[in-house]
Amino acid sequence: MDKITPFKFEEVKDFDRHIDLSIPNYQTLNLLFTSITKEFAQPESKVIDLGCSTGRFLSSLPKVEGCEYIGIDTISMRRHEEFNFIQEDCEKALKSLMATDVSVIVSMFFLQFLGYKKRDRILKQIKYLIEKGAVFLVSEKVYLDDTRLQNLIHRLHIQNKRKGFTDKEILDKDRQLAISMFCQTEYELEAELKALGKVNKVWQSYNFMGYVIQKKE
Secondary structure, eight states: OOOOOOOOOOSTTTHHHHHHHHHHTHHHHHHHHHHHHHOOOOOTTEEEEETTOOOHHHHSSOOOOOOOEEESSOOOSSSSOEEEESSOHHHHHHHHHHHHHHHEEEEEEEESOHHHHHHHHHHHHHHHHTTTTEEEHHHHHHOOOOOOHHHHHHHHHHHEEEEEEEEHHHHHHHHHHTTTTTOOHHHHHHHHTTTTTTEEEEEETTTTEEEEEEEOO
């Protein structure tokens, strides 16, 4: 049997297009998160994008004067002129920012690639920032709690992906993601997010979800 290697984002050609083809209605999510970030970003504070990859989200954001925009990732996939880029482990980078004022934290399909223990440690850091007033925008792929619906949605998603990828490309990526992506059920994810603060679901496409978490009143 061939050895399966983890999915490597840095090896994908035209990564932004790859994401657009892989996640149905991704542009709608991007528009929503852009509008919400602009609404809550404040002067003399920071907007942080965890796992910023190519930096497309931060680069395209309308900037609030006096607000600092920071992208964090362990790999650099392009030059980042429109924001400050920290090439470092996310947990370590967040630790260095805990004493600063953060107005918005963004995680778009990033946390699901962390092991559960590291994910839990980072969420504790994020909870601390939420309690200080930060707004957390997060999107994740989940397993639907109803198995029958999950199988149906998965089949429809595969049919959708065939518009941009070959069957071999789809199968190869699924095998790679099976050892590098750690999805939760929808129930597990929402329970986890409710422990952070007040939760509002703002987007769903197939079994991809987008949420906004704020400090509980």
